Amino acid sequence: MDTLVAQLQRQFRDYTISLYHQGFLDDQFTELKKLQDECSPDFVAEVVSLFFEDCEKLIGNMARALDQTGNVDFNLVGSSVHQLKGSSSSVGAKRVKGLCVTFKECCDSQNFEGCVRCLQQVDIEYKSLKAKLQDLFSLEQQIVQAGGRIPQVDI
Amino acid sequence: MAGEVPNLAESKLRALVVDDNLVNQMTHHKLLDRLGIQNDVVCNGQEAVDVHCSGRNYDLILMDMEMRIMNGIQATKILREMGIESKIAGVTTRAEEEERKEFMEAGLNYFQEKPLTISKLVSILHNLDFCVQNQNHTKFF
Numbered sequence: 001m002d003t004l005v006a007q008l009q010r011q012f013r014d015y016t017i018s019l020y021h022q023g024f025l026d027d028q029f030t031e032l033k034k035l036q037d038e039c040s041p042d043f044v045a046e047v048v049s050l051f052f053e054d055c056e057k058l059i060g061n062m063a064r065a066l067d068q069t070g071n072v073d074f075n076l077v078g079s080s081v082h083q084l085k086g087s088s089s090s091v092g093a094k095r096v097k098g099l100c101v102t103f104k105e106c107c108d109s110q111n112f113e114g115c116v117r118c119l120q121q122v123d124i125e126y127k128s129l130k131a132k133l134q135d136l137f138s139l140e141q142q143i144v145q146a147g148g149r150i151p152q153v154d155i
Numbered sequence: 156m157a158g159e160v161p162n163l164a165e166s167k168l169r170a171l172v173v174d175d176n177l178v179n180q181m182t183h184h185k186l187l188d189r190l191g192i193q194n195d196v197v198c199n200g201q202e203a204v205d206v207h208c209s210g211r212n213y214d215l216i217l218m219d220m221e222m223r224i225m226n227g228i229q230a231t232k233i234l235r236e237m238g239i240e241s242k243i244a245g246v247t248t249r250a251e252e253e254e255r256k257e258f259m260e261a262g263l264n265y266f267q268e269k270p271l272t273i274s275k276l277v278s279i280l281h282n283l284d285f286c287v288q289n290q291n292h293t294k295f296f
Binding site (some may be wrong): 032040047050091 | 178185269
């Protein structure tokens with residue numbers, strides 16, 4: 001019979017793999033994990049938290065810019081999209097990054113409906129990733145609290 | 156894995172991260188820390204110029220291209236005009252040939268596409284001839 005730690009570790013491993021396979025995360029997230037050590041044990045959680053704050057701020061900027069009916073500054077929207085693409089790329093948020101590529105194309109072609117659709121999708125996507133990573137970090141905490149070590153997962 | 160990451164602490168290199176994105180500031184700062192390189196972080200090209208005007212200097216500057224207030228191309232030009240001879244590596248997600256060329260012509264020593272990783276940073280250091288110590292032997296590039 002599996003111990004609690006073994007069960008949690010298996011859950012963690014399976015969940016991590018699923019996040020990569022379903023395209024939520026890419027190699028860059030793995031690179032972030034390499035930077036986490038005893039001196040900064042919460043590094044990944046901190047960077048990711050900063051990323052989600054960035055998402056909220058930038059999406060707010062984009063929404064306000066798109067709200068200027070008849071007078072939308074697509075360069076302003078595009079600038080925020082570029083920032084979001086940079087952040088998402090840096091943390092391995094693969095789906096968010098992918099949406100930013102499409103979003104930027106809509107900005108460049110001044111496609112208002114396209115921009116509005118992209119904004120909605122980006123909002124849904126970052127919130128979805130946020131919930132999933134919260135679940136992942138929660139599993140890590142449970143493993144540690146149960147006296148276990150967080151397994152290294154090879155993707 | 157830890158044994159494969161070079162440690163440059165003994166070489167006392169100092170680096171400057173120039174990027175207006177908080178997430179990138181945090182990751183680039185940590186990447187340099189991990190390699191034992193002391194580093195400061197500024198938010199845009201103007202601050203990069205200002206910090207040099209205040210008398211600080213660095214062995215390596217990681218310069219983002221697109222930044223508000225002053226971008227990486229302008230900042231690189233000004234730093235070179237000031238006589239700053241530090242190695243400047245342009246880092247950006249924009250990698251179109253024209254933009255890369257314009258950035259290089261501003262005075263970069265090297266160009267690397269974001270997002271940065273440990274191995275990309277090591278590649279920057281190798282290409283800019285920084286001494287990289289690996290376990291028991293010293294490599295000069």
